[in-house]
Amino acid sequence: MTEKISRxxxxxxxxxxxxxxxxxxxxxxxxxxxxxxxxxxxYYAVKANPAPEVVRMLADMGSSFDVASPGEIQLCLDMGxxxxxxxxxxxxxxxxxxxxxxxxxxxxxxxxSEQELRKIAQSAPGARVxxxxxxxxxxxxxxxxxxxxxxVEMARDLMLMARDLGxxxxxxxxxxxxQQTNLAQWDIAVGRTAMLFTELNxxxxxxxxxxxxxxxxxxxRSEVASIDTYADAVMHAMTKHFGNRLPLMIIxxxxxxxxxxxxxxxxxxxxxxxxxxxxxxxxxxxxxxxxGLAETMDEAIKYRIRTSHDGAAVGPVVxxxxxxxSADILYEKAGYEMPLDLAVGDKVEILSxxxxxxxxxxxxxxxxxxxxxxxx
Amino acid sequence: MTEKISRxxxxxxxxxxxxxxxxxxxxxxxxxxxxxxxxxxxYYAVKANPAPEVVRMLADMGSSFDVASPGEIQLCLDMGxxxxxxxxxxxxxxxxxxxxxxxxxxxxxxxxSEQELRKIAQSAPGARVxxxxxxxxxxxxxxxxxxxxxxVEMARDLMLMARDLGxxxxxxxxxxxxQQTNLAQWDIAVGRTAMLFTELNxxxxxxxxxxxxxxxxxxxRSEVASIDTYADAVMHAMTKHFGNRLPLMIIxxxxxxxxxxxxxxxxxxxxxxxxxxxxxxxxxxxxxxxxGLAETMDEAIKYRIRTSHDGAAVGPVVxxxxxxxSADILYEKAGYEMPLDLAVGDKVEILSxxxxxxxxxxxxxxxxxxxxxxxx
Numbered sequence: 043m044t045e046k047i048s049r050x051x052x053x054x055x056x057x058x059x060x061x062x063x064x065x066x067x068x069x070x071x072x073x074x075x076x077x078x079x080x081x082x083x084x085y086y087a088v089k090a091n092p093a094p095e096v097v098r099m100l101a102d103m104g105s106s107f108d109v110a111s112p113g114e115i116q117l118c119l120d121m122g123x124x125x126x127x128x129x130x131x132x133x134x135x136x137x138x139x140x141x142x143x144x145x146x147x148x149x150x151x152x153x154x155s156e157q158e159l160r161k162i163a164q165s166a167p168g169a170r171v172x173x174x175x176x177x178x179x180x181x182x183x184x185x186x187x188x189x190x191x192x193x194v195e196m197a198r199d200l201m202l203m204a205r206d207l208g209x210x211x212x213x214x215x216x217x218x219x220x221q222q223t224n225l226a227q228w229d230i231a232v233g234r235t236a237m238l239f240t241e242l243n244x245x246x247x248x249x250x251x252x253x254x255x256x257x258x259x260x261x262x263r264s265e266v267a268s269i270d271t272y273a274d275a276v277m278h279a280m281t282k283h284f285g286n287r288l289p290l291m292i293i294x295x296x297x298x299x300x301x302x303x304x305x306x307x308x309x310x311x312x313x314x315x316x317x318x319x320x321x322x323x324x325x326x327x328x329x330x331x332x333x334g335l336a337e338t339m340d341e342a343i344k345y346r347i348r349t350s351h352d353g354a355a356v357g358p359v360v361x362x363x364x365x366x367x368s369a370d371i372l373y374e375k376a377g378y379e380m381p382l383d384l385a386v387g388d389k390v391e392i393l394s395x396x397x398x399x400x401x402x403x404x405x406x407x408x409x410x411x412x413x414x415x416x417x418x
Numbered sequence: 419m420t421e422k423i424s425r426x427x428x429x430x431x432x433x434x435x436x437x438x439x440x441x442x443x444x445x446x447x448x449x450x451x452x453x454x455x456x457x458x459x460x461y462y463a464v465k466a467n468p469a470p471e472v473v474r475m476l477a478d479m480g481s482s483f484d485v486a487s488p489g490e491i492q493l494c495l496d497m498g499x500x501x502x503x504x505x506x507x508x509x510x511x512x513x514x515x516x517x518x519x520x521x522x523x524x525x526x527x528x529x530x531s532e533q534e535l536r537k538i539a540q541s542a543p544g545a546r547v548x549x550x551x552x553x554x555x556x557x558x559x560x561x562x563x564x565x566x567x568x569x570v571e572m573a574r575d576l577m578l579m580a581r582d583l584g585x586x587x588x589x590x591x592x593x594x595x596x597q598q599t600n601l602a603q604w605d606i607a608v609g610r611t612a613m614l615f616t617e618l619n620x621x622x623x624x625x626x627x628x629x630x631x632x633x634x635x636x637x638x639r640s641e642v643a644s645i646d647t648y649a650d651a652v653m654h655a656m657t658k659h660f661g662n663r664l665p666l667m668i669i670x671x672x673x674x675x676x677x678x679x680x681x682x683x684x685x686x687x688x689x690x691x692x693x694x695x696x697x698x699x700x701x702x703x704x705x706x707x708x709x710g711l712a713e714t715m716d717e718a719i720k721y722r723i724r725t726s727h728d729g730a731a732v733g734p735v736v737x738x739x740x741x742x743x744s745a746d747i748l749y750e751k752a753g754y755e756m757p758l759d760l761a762v763g764d765k766v767e768i769l770s771x772x773x774x775x776x777x778x779x780x781x782x783x784x785x786x787x788x789x790x791x792x793x794x
Contacts (some may be wrong), residue, residue: 089742089784110742113785132784134688134702134740137763155690157762176692187744188736189700193693220744312510314531316552317569324565326510332778336708339715339745360564364510366465366486368563368596369715386533387513402708405781405788408465408508409489412781 043348043391047305050418058309058389059329061415063091063396065099067303071269072103075258075295078273082291085129087256088114090296090397091304095417097121100299108294112139119146129253131215131294133158133174133190141165152215152253154192159200163207170212171204172253173197175235179227182219182257184342190217194238201242201249213251213289214238220297221343222257223266225275229282236283252280253292260301260394263344263376269298297397304396306334306413310388311364322358325380327390330363330370334413335392336402338372346393351381365408419724419767423681426794434685434765435705437791439467439772441475443679447645448479451634451671454649458667461505463632464490466672466773467680471793473497476675484670488515495522505629507591507670509534509550509566517541528591528629530568535576539583546588547580548629549573551611555603558595558633560718566593570614577618577625589627589665590614596673597719598633599642601651605658612659628656629668636677636770639720639752645674673773680772682710682789686764687740698734701756703766706739706746710771710789712778714748722769727757741784 044064051062075084085108086100092114097107098121106127107118118128125147130140133154140151144166151166153159154174162171176191192200197214204211214235218227232254239249254276259266280288312326329335337343347361356379363370384390403412420440427438451460461484462476468490473483474497483494484507494504501523506516509530516527520542527542529535530550538547552567568576573590580587590611594603608630615625630652635642656664688702705711713719723737732755739746760766779788 092782092785109785111740111785113782113787115785117785132740132742134738136685136687136704155688157688157690161762184745187747187750188692189738189744189747190742191692192690196691196693309512311512312531312533314533314568315572316564316567317572328512332712336780362510362565364487364508366508366566368565369560371563371565374563386537401780401783403781404712404777405779406468406489407777409468409485409487409491409493411489 043305043393046418050416051307056307056414056416058307059333059413061304061306061334061395061399061413063093063096063300063304063415063417065095065303065417068096068300069099069103071299071303072100072105074269078270079276079293081288082293085292085294086299087294087296088117089401091300092117092401093415093417094121096300112142115143115146115148125149129292135161137161137165144169150212153200154190156200156203159204159207163209167208168210170210172213172215172251173200174215174217175238177216177218177231177234179218179222179231181222181224181227183221183223183262184219184337186219194234198238198241201247202245205247211247211249213249213253215253215255217255218257220257221259223259223264225267225272228275229279232279233283239289249289251290251292253294256294256296256298258295258298260297260397262394263346301394301397304394304399306392306395306399308390308392310384310386310390313384313386322360324362325359325384326362326364328364329413330365330372332365332367332370332404332407333363333410334399334403335363335372337398341373341376344373344376345395347378347380348391348393349381349384349388351383354381354383356380357382365410367408419681419769422794426792427683432683432790432792434683435709435789437680437682437710437771437775437789439469439472439676439680439791439793441471441679441793444472444676445475445479447675447679448476448481450645454646455652455669457664458669461668461670462675463670463672464493465777467676468493468777469791469793470497472676488518491519491522491524501525505668511537513537513541520545526588529576530566532576532579535580535583539585543584544586546586548589548591548627549576550591551614553592553594553607553610555594555598555607557598557600557603559597559599559638560595560713562595570610574614574617577623578621581623587623587625589625589629591629591631593631594633596633597635599635599640601643601648604651605655608655609659615665625665627666627668629670632670632672632674634671634674636673636773638770639722677773678770680770680775682768682771682775684766684768686760686762686766689760689762698736700738701735701760702738702740704740705789706741706748708741708743708746708780708783709739709786710775710779711739711748713774717749717752720749720752721771723756724767724769725757725760725764727759730757730759732756733758741786743784
């Protein structure tokens with residue numbers, strides 16, 4: 043909770059639920075990342091928080107942008123960001139969207155399959171492409187699936203095919219998983235990618251770029267290592283596996299850039315027990331899984347929560363959202379405790395909610411409006 | 419797929435993804451329910467699909483409405499529905515929202531805790547209230563939690579307190595779980611509620627109403643019993659436990675009213691394999707978990723899917739959405755199979771998507787617009 047956010051909440055008393063994002067924190071995160079990874083080019087992952095205020099500020103600071111859709115490209119263009127600073131990082135694109143992006147100057151495309159490569163060759167002839175390698179990394183708090191990437195052997199063949207299709211076989215990418223807390227995963231992933239660089243070099247293709255994806259954490263309930271520790275792990279892996287011939291490095295921070303900059307203020311709507319023997323209180327907030335806190339799905343992301351009673355005696359709670367949906371429960375198994383004197387009408391602050399909240403918000407579920415946000 | 423929807427899709431060729439809802443099917447469902455449960459008053463659960471077209475039509479047909487929030491109440495008022503035909507069925511309400519609703523003529527409120535009861539007594543003096551009993555029913559496809567309701571013993575005390583607080587202790591409610599496929603659950607739930615009617619009667623309170631909630635199913639991948647079978651189960655339980663002194667009966671159908679009336683048309687964006695030995699194809703659609711299909715969470719609701727290649731040879735697939743989110747997978751474990759000659763650009767139709775889709779849709783996740791819908 044920064045002083046700026048505290049002051050805003052105290053003076054403006056906005057209606058809850060609402061998200062307040064301190065742009066200074068984002069600026070500082072950007073500079074910190076630049077400082078510790080000066081050789082890397084930052085492509086901010088717009089999907090983490092596509093607020094125009096955030097995108098414009100990062101553009102002014104020199105960031106490039108990783109986008110998922112034409113909607114996000116249009117947003118960048120609207121902010122005056124040229125297509126060359128945009129990477130179309132989604133491996134699942136409609137043919138017409140590739141053409142649309144290419145016409146607007148976007149020249150860097152991700153893929154992980156033959157079909158996608160052929161679509162790009164047809165609609166963005168000569169473009170730079172990078173193949174996403176499938177990594178099954180452990181240690182990420184947000185579940186990583188096999189949805190993105192292909193196995194190394196297939197990636198090799200596809201990069202050769204990219205050349206044959208007239209594309210620029212520009213590089214390789216991977217992702218260690220969002221909110222990755224196991225630093226050793228970077229070494230494994232970079233090592234595997236470096237081997238493929240060598241193999242392709244022997245086949246006559248000199249790759250120019252490695253895209254290290256995102257994965258740097260925000261600060262939720264568990265302690266996480268600081269950004270310099272992550273940067274060290276990345277650079278250690280890079281120099282170990284690439285020596286002094288480092289390729290261009292791209293990183294795509296999203297969560298680590300904006301997560302800690304946001305505070306979601308909510309109000310306690312109800313506190314109850316289900317029966318006389320119930321050993322847990324049920325605390326119902328005015329925000330839930332469908333109002334912006336989708337990442338509590340399966341209790342994956344465990345936010346820190348502040349109340350004005352902090353420091354007083356606490357007891358176990360189940361935390362739930364305000365909708366009539368029985369699945370709208372935030373935390374039931376994660377062992378949350380809250381002050382015993384918490385009362386209906388009290389405000390609570392959910393910390394590190396700057397990433398992956400506003401846009402996950404449902405459009406009108408249960409007649410509730412989407413999460414309001416203020417960028418200050 | 420009704421003829422009207424087929425014709426609409428063929429003639430209009432709307433951009434995908436989109437939902438098309440046949441209002442005639444909803445009208446027919448309403449009449450069928452009226453026919454088989456003539457003694458029950460229907461309170462349509464607005465949250466299932468709050469489209470003005472749906473709400474207005476059901477209002478004209480005589481339905482009452484179960485709402486979750488002031489937003490849904492405002493929608494009803496905008497459609498010319500008087501407050502007396504609205505039940506504020508959410509057990510989690512802000513004090514000021516209760517007052518707001520009461521001022522607009524809403525006079526029927528749900529609760530399941532002492533705090534909520536006191537809020538209602540203060541902001542809606544003299545209103546009719548009903549207490550939701552906690553039922554832990556098995557057999558519901560959408561997960562039922564302990565989020566709503568309180569144990570019978572507590573419900574009894576709260577109804578006595580309701581009287582002492584000057585409220586009208588009107589009735590009791592329960593919910594057997596959405597998409598409940600085990601008919602025996604109705605007997606258990608009605609039986610438990612009837613016992614509490616008797617107990618309260620002995621304590622000097624004559625309850626007037628039983629609210630049987632929703633739970634009637636839509637038709638997903640598994641066969642479900644027909645509506646008359648459900649109606650039989652309900653009426654059998656009611657007459658068994660209440661004899662010929664039936665209280666007023668309220669039912670709150672949502673899913674069973676609108677689910678089967680909607681078809682979600684989507685386009686295949688990509689088909690790939692992750693490696694040369696991959697025994698499953700990955701089929702990526704232009705709609706996913708955050709674009710309206712939230713109920714595929716944990717693969718709970720298993721929609722039927724049609725393609726233009728149906729009847730041809732099929733093979734196993736993983737079905738995923740179009741976003742850069744690794745959690746945006748629809749079905750990985752549920753054993754879905756799709757035609758081997760399915761191709762990129764093909765349209766697919768996801769059936770029975772009229773309920774709990776449009777409003778779950780994320781407001782702007784990955785730069786994608788919310789699900790478009792047509793009511794015809």
